Amino acid sequence: MRKFYNAEHDEIFTEEQLSAFYAHGEGDRELYPTFEIWLREITGKNGTIEEIAPEHEIDNKRKWTATKIAAQTDFDYEEILEVLRKWNVHGTETMWEINHRPVDIDDIAECVVQELRR
Numbered sequence: 001m002r003k004f005y006n007a008e009h010d011e012i013f014t015e016e017q018l019s020a021f022y023a024h025g026e027g028d029r030e031l032y033p034t035f036e037i038w039l040r041e042i043t044g045k046n047g048t049i050e051e052i053a054p055e056h057e058i059d060n061k062r063k064w065t066a067t068k069i070a071a072q073t074d075f076d077y078e079e080i081l082e083v084l085r086k087w088n089v090h091g092t093e094t095m096w097e098i099n100h101r102p103v104d105i106d107d108i109a110e111c112v113v114q115e116l117r118r
Helices: 015-023 035-042 055-072 077-086 095-100 105-117
Strands: 003-006 011-014
Touching (some): 055 095, 055 105
Antiparallel strands (some): 003 011
């Protein structure tokens, strides 16, 4: 299932939700005669919504992050990964961000350690 992130309103939408918005009158039908054209426009260069990376890619990035944090701390990898999933770390990243955005491991590790010490 494809997901999209609206950073302006900090909301996540599925493709089905966006299709329903379009079907109920969102988007100018004269400019965007089909849902596909409208979706391409709102996710394009000047659009306000970005497609989120597939869930398996996001989870792979979480696993990578958990591995790095586990190497720096005395906490178990699985516990760290559970916290990252609960917090939805990397959960709104695009494929470009998954592949290029640097991760501040020290900052995330500090937060995770505080959570696990509770």
